[in-house]
Amino acid sequence: MRRNLLPVLALLSGTLFLFLGNGLQGLLLPLRGSLEGYSNEALGFLGTSWAAGFVIGCFVAPNVVRRIGHVRAFSGFLGLICLNVLLTGILVDQTAWLTLRAITGFCTAGTSMIIESWLNERATNESRGAIFSFYIAITLFGVVGGQMMVMFADVSAPLLFMLCGILYCVAQLPTTLSKAASPQPLKRVRLDLPSLYSHSPISFIGILLIGIANGAYGTLGAVFGARAGLDQTSIAAMVSITIFAGAIMQFPAGRLSDRMDRRYVLAGLSAAAALAALILLVIQPTNVTAIIILVAIYGAMANALYPIAVAHANDFAAPEDFVKVSGGLLLLFGIGTIIGPTLGGPVMTALGPYALFAVTAGAHILISVYAIIRSRIRAAVPVDERDNYTTAPAGNALLGTPEGLALDPRASTNAEGGSEPTEEQRRATA
The missing domain is CATH 1.20.1250.20 (MFS general substrate transporter like domains)
Incomplete structure (x- = not known):
């Protein structure tokens, strides 16, 4: 190591x-x-x-x-x-x-x-x-x-x-x-929306909605905390535990998605995230501990969705298309993060700070419903033919870049022109 x-x-x-x-x-x-x-x-x-x-x-x-x-x-x-x-x-x-x-x-x-x-x-x-x-x-x-x-x-x-x-x-x-030698030029980024949708409609729609929900909470979660009366320390703990909970949840959720139809896992996690958000919206707790616990449950479910949706899309794609498909979905997630905060701000102004979770709950309910609908239309890929699940930072409300996808062990070394480093390059970094 x-x-x-x-x-x-x-x-x-x-x-x-x-x-x-x-x-x-x-x-x-x-x-x-x-x-x-x-x-x-x-x-x-x-x-x-x-x-x-x-x-x-x-x-x-x-x-x-x-x-x-x-x-x-x-x-x-x-x-x-x-x-x-x-x-x-x-x-x-x-x-x-x-x-x-x-x-x-x-x-x-x-x-x-x-x-x-x-x-x-x-x-x-x-x-x-x-x-x-x-x-x-x-x-x-x-x-x-x-x-x-x-x-x-x-x-x-x-x-x-x-x-x-x-x-x-x-x-x-x-x-x-x-003193390390500079790498090869960065890869050009392409976004082929029709191709992405044809590969996997649920991944296309789901990741856009995941971006909307994660973008809204990622930007306005701290604003919600301030408007709800939390102090700096509590707000920092609240937003941080969301990321940690999501990171931890990715492993069991990923293993489950390798054993059953990933769309059912997406539907279940989305429904659980929506339920936690709706509890926050309806009860509107003022106790700091209650808020942090509910937000942790929400973050665990919401931030585990992205890598499962990516894995599902790659179940239907050729291995050499991994970087192309995953990169397109990543940029689609970015588009969602543009929409989420734009939508969340006016909703919070009109309905109060807890209405932030109305936006996220709405997005997750749509994911759950659409995942169930798609599972009735298209058969699942057999377990032994599926793409391997791998955790992804974007699932934790972070934006990655298409260049980073080449690091993923699932990416072919020959895809998109990738290659092994030369011996001279390896010595330069030693």
Whole structure:
């Protein structure tokens, strides 16, 4: 294990600090915005603008990297992210924040794609699984660790904005100072919606709805906590436990989906997520412990849906199409995360903070119903012919990039032009 991970240790350490900054900034802005009296619509648009910038970045960033190279592009993207977070702490204005968040989303897509392409270039067939697992773990722990940092300072003070900038600066060092050879150019991203729908209608519709639900909660969950009267520590615990619960639930849910029709698993998990959301909506508990328990149950179910939907789509696709199908679904998930916060903000304004869970419950009810309908129309793939289930960070309300899919052990080494690294490249990273 150590031999497999040592060549990419610098990249993984930089990734940790990058996602620490992402987690801290992603929670700090809605908390500070709520304190400043920003409307639910404006706070929802913060998530919309970031997700829109991220999706655009997946298409445009590869061209930037081709023009100026991986190291310069990586430094430039991270430099802009650092500049933006510091400006966010200085320019406390919702219009300025929306613009800065869109730029940050764009640059985050670029940095993530560069890191993932570097990791993929250094991975061998023997080490790919270990590197992929560590990468997912680091992204999850980074985001959660960053979120928990809000407990140690007042969100109305500039300290947390400065700390976030420091984290991004540190994230830049391991890759910038590395002597490792640059990887191959980033892959072009293509989104073929008709083909995606023909492969698996339930995965297409389901992942769009999962993106809507996860995007709404991921952006406005902290706003809900603030409007419901929770303090900073409780809000940090609430949003973090959602991610952890989802990460833990992916393993039993995945094993279950390998043994039975995945559509039944999608329907069951979606129904359970909808039930937890409806309990929050109807009862509207004010006790912090009750809220956190219900949100943890919701997060466990909701955040386990994405990788099951991806696995189901690949059950009907050729093995060499894994990156194409999964990459398209990932971008479709990103589109959903643009819609979710845009819808959630006005609903919360009209019906109160707990109405956030009306949006998520509605999305999950639609998934459950449509999954049952599709199970009556199309036969399930036999167990021995199914794609292998693998956990995915996007299931935990995180956006990945199509470049990172090449790291997945299920991806063919020859798909999309991938290849084994040369001996010279391996020595360069030793």
